[in-house]
Amino acid sequence: xxxxxxxxxxxxxxxxxxxxxxxxxxxxxxxxxxxxxxxxxxxxxxxxxxxxxxxxxxxxxxxxxxxxxxxxxxxxxxxxxxxxxxxxxxxxxxxxxxxxxxxxxxxxxxxxxxxxxxxxxxxxxxxxxxxxxxxxxxxxxxxxxxxxxxxxxxxxxxxxxxxxxxxxxxxxxxxxxxxxxxxxxxxxxxxxxxxxxxxxxxxxxxxxxxxxxxxxxxxxxxxxxxxxxxxxxxxxxxx
Amino acid sequence: xxxxxxxxxxxxxxxxxxxxxxxxxxxxxxxxxxxxxxxxxxxxxxxxxxxxxxxxxxxxxxxxxxxxxxxxxxxxxxxxxxxxxxxxxxxxxxxxxxxxxxxxxxxxxxxxxxxxxxxxxxxxxxxxxxxxxxxxxxxxxxxxxxxxxxxxxxxxxxxxxxxxxxxxxxxxxxxxxxxxxxxxxxxxxxxxxxxxxxxxxxxxxxxxxxxxxxxxxxxxxxxxxxxxxxxxxxxxxxx
Numbered sequence: 001x002x003x004x005x006x007x008x009x010x011x012x013x014x015x016x017x018x019x020x021x022x023x024x025x026x027x028x029x030x031x032x033x034x035x036x037x038x039x040x041x042x043x044x045x046x047x048x049x050x051x052x053x054x055x056x057x058x059x060x061x062x063x064x065x066x067x068x069x070x071x072x073x074x075x076x077x078x079x080x081x082x083x084x085x086x087x088x089x090x091x092x093x094x095x096x097x098x099x100x101x102x103x104x105x106x107x108x109x110x111x112x113x114x115x116x117x118x119x120x121x122x123x124x125x126x127x128x129x130x131x132x133x134x135x136x137x138x139x140x141x142x143x144x145x146x147x148x149x150x151x152x153x154x155x156x157x158x159x160x161x162x163x164x165x166x167x168x169x170x171x172x173x174x175x176x177x178x179x180x181x182x183x184x185x186x187x188x189x190x191x192x193x194x195x196x197x198x199x200x201x202x203x204x205x206x207x208x209x210x211x212x213x214x215x216x217x218x219x220x221x222x223x224x225x226x227x228x229x230x231x232x233x234x235x236x237x238x239x
Numbered sequence: 240x241x242x243x244x245x246x247x248x249x250x251x252x253x254x255x256x257x258x259x260x261x262x263x264x265x266x267x268x269x270x271x272x273x274x275x276x277x278x279x280x281x282x283x284x285x286x287x288x289x290x291x292x293x294x295x296x297x298x299x300x301x302x303x304x305x306x307x308x309x310x311x312x313x314x315x316x317x318x319x320x321x322x323x324x325x326x327x328x329x330x331x332x333x334x335x336x337x338x339x340x341x342x343x344x345x346x347x348x349x350x351x352x353x354x355x356x357x358x359x360x361x362x363x364x365x366x367x368x369x370x371x372x373x374x375x376x377x378x379x380x381x382x383x384x385x386x387x388x389x390x391x392x393x394x395x396x397x398x399x400x401x402x403x404x405x406x407x408x409x410x411x412x413x414x415x416x417x418x419x420x421x422x423x424x425x426x427x428x429x430x431x432x433x434x435x436x437x438x439x440x441x442x443x444x445x446x447x448x449x450x451x452x453x454x455x456x457x458x459x460x461x462x463x464x465x466x467x468x469x470x471x472x473x474x475x476x477x478x
Contacts, residue, residue, distance in 0.1 A: 076455060102462050104454060138457045176473040214469075215343060215478035216315060218377045223341050223465060230453075230466035231473055234415040239454040 004043040004053060004072075006034050007135045009142060014049040014068055019057075022064040031059045042066060045134070047142045050075040075140050078104035079237045080184040082162075083143075084111050084154065085225055086191035087118040092222045096189075097126045099222070101133035101143055103229040104238065105187075108143050113151040115193035121148050155202060162186055164209040167228050168195050176213055178235050185236065187228045189221050243282040243292060243311075245273050248370045248381060253288040253307050258296075261303040270298045281305060284373070286381045289314040314379050317343035318476045319423040321401075322382075323350050323393065324464055325430035326357040331461045335428075336365045338461070340372035340382055342468040343476065344426075347382050352390040354432035360387050394441060401425055403448040406467050407434050415452055417474050424475065426467045428460055 008030065012020050022030065030036045038056050044066065045051045051073035054066040083105040087093045093110075100108050108130065110121050126145045134142045158164070163181050166188040188203075195203070203209045214227050233239045247269065251259050261269065269275045277295050283305065284290045290312035293305040322344040326332045332349075339347050347369065349360050365384045373381045397403070402420050405427040427442075434442070442448045453466050472478045 078456075099462050099465075102456060102458050103466065104456055137459065176478045213478055215472055215476070217317075217341060217343055219341050220376065223338050226338075226462060226465040227342065227469035227472075230469040233454055233466075234470055237454070239415045239452055 002039070002041045004041045006030065006036060007043040007045070007051075007138070009131045009135055010044050010046055012046055014044055014046050014052045014054075016068060016070065018052075018068040020044060020054060020066045020068065022066070024062045027060060027062055027064040030056075031064060032061070041069075043072060044068065045073075045140045047134075047140070048075060050140050073138075073140060077141050078106045078143070079233075081105055081229075081232060081237065082107045082109055082184075082186035083189070083225065083229065084109045084151075084186055085189040085221065086111055086113050086116040086151075087121050087148070088192060088221050092220070093118070093121065094126070094129050095222045096225045097129045097145060098133040099226045100229065101130040101139065102137050103226060104233060105143050105229065106141075108145045109154065110146065110148045111151045111154055111188075112148055113191055114196035114199055116191045119148075123147050151199065152202070155206070158206065158208075159184070160208065162208065164188055164203075164206065165212050165228065165232060166190070166203055166209060167212055167214050167224050168200070175211070176231065178212065178232065179210060180236070182236070185232065187225075187232060189225045189228065192221060241278070241280045243280045245269060245275060246282040246284070246290075246374045246377070248374055249283050249285055251285060253283055253285050253291045253293075255307060255309065257291075257307040259283060259293060259305045259307065261305070263301045266299060266301055266303040269295075270303060271300070280308075282311060283307065284312075284379045286373075286379070287314060289379050312377075312379060316380050317345045317382070318472075320344055320468075320471060320476065321346045321348055321423075321425035322428070322464065322468065323348045323390075323425055324428040324460065325350055325352050325355040325390075326360050326387070327431060327460050331459070332357070332360065332365070333368050334461045335464045336368045336384060337372040338465045339468065340369040340378065341376050342465065343472060344382050344468060345380075347384045348393065349385065349387045350390045350393055350427075351387055352430055353435035353438055355430045358387075362386050390438065391441070394445070397445065397447075398423070399447065401447065403427055403442075403445065404451050404467065404471060405429070405442055405448060406451055406453050406463050407439070414450070415470065417451065417471065418449060419475070421475070424471065426464075426471060428464045428467060431460060
């Protein structure tokens with residue numbers, strides 16, 4: 001069988017012999033843009049069933065069908081790590097979502113904090129970025145991107161067993177090592193203006209919140225997100 | 240004295256009472272774009288002398304003068320860490336340079352490896368990105384960006400005392416901790432196609448090269464650069 005040149009996320013069951021119908025957009029991308037033809041092989045994944053080699057059996061302008069032939073990679077789920085971040089400028093918000101998907105975050109939560117400028121996000125567009133990152137980087141999991149929520153609302157329902165690593169250069173704490181606590185975690189990246197006094201107090205009172213230093217230079221929020229994910233993955237995650 | 244609203248890198252000596260003449264571009268930026276006027280205060284740094292509060296004493300369309308009043312931050316130099324990377328697509332190469340400056344790399348070396356697509360870079364443009372990153376992020380140091388060199392040429396003159404951390408997912412090694420060796424280091428990020436067999440052999444034969452894992456997911460080169468810098472800084476650097 002030919003080698004697959006395209007990786008595609010599909011919201012569809014996958015398994016041996018499974019037929020997969022394409023949406024209009026997918027058909028346009030696969031046949032119009034990527035010039036795939038009947039007989040060509042495409043890598044499919046749905047976020048749950050690993051990666052499958054699927055053969056194009058029909059290719060139209062508005063639709064198409066593939067048949068799954070064999071599994072080419074097992075499903076790999078990331079550790080139970082959430083990323084909470086305050087949306088910033090559009091390109092950098094897109095970037096944070098892309099990097100979170102690459103770095104193995106399991107769930108992405110845009111949050112509105114006291115000093116967040118952005119009052120809305122395009123959840124569908126951010127989710128599409130997470131899908132594209134997984135397609136590009138060989139991942140079999142796509143982290144869900146939630147709608148924007150207020151930080152206070154998220155913290156007031158915070159699960160007791162989930163540890164929270166937060167990075168705020170104006171807070172005390174020169175620790176770069178996390179406490180060795182297994183189980184679910186989350187990373188909170190503040191907005192460019194940092195956290196408000198009320199938010200600092202709130203975080204300081206949470207028994208399961210841990211302040212971590214990202215060094216003496218001020219990092220942009222997108223840089224801080226990747227750096228924090230790297231520290232967590234290397235120490236407590238699946239690296 | 241007023242608070243400074245602008246941070247500007249100048250290639251000029253700085254010190255108490257020092258007069259600083261602006262270039263045409265700087266005058267345009269400071270007075271035309273940022274609307275600064277005589278009496279306003281600007282933060283200046285030159286990469287060597289910390290940060291200075293400087294007062295605008297004359298503002299023209301093509302030139303201008305400032306006088307340094309007081310030092311507002313001490314010089315902070317990063318650890319002796321080089322970042323070697325194979326240039327990729329333009330926006331992502333810009334991004335790597337920006338992030339390296341934020342994360343505290345002391346020197347940035349674009350390298351051409353066997354599988355590097357890019358055969359040239361715009362060194363001046365990349366250097367400008369490093370300057371802008373330092374301006375934005377409150378840094379007082381600007382890492383020099385070198386011209387593109389062949390990886391083989393760099394490795395053949397490699398200083399014996401400088402350790403090299405390299406990240407290549409196809410190489411053996413599931414270490415996320417670096418050996419605790421003090422002194423100068425460098426990080427090498429390969430191109431998207433990874434390293435060639437010859438390059439792998441070359442690196443494997445170097446006694447001071449250390450392979451580090453960045454996890455089970457394939458990372459884009461720009462993500463890998465930030466993640467590797469974070470691991471190094473947290474373990475051996477100034478975080």
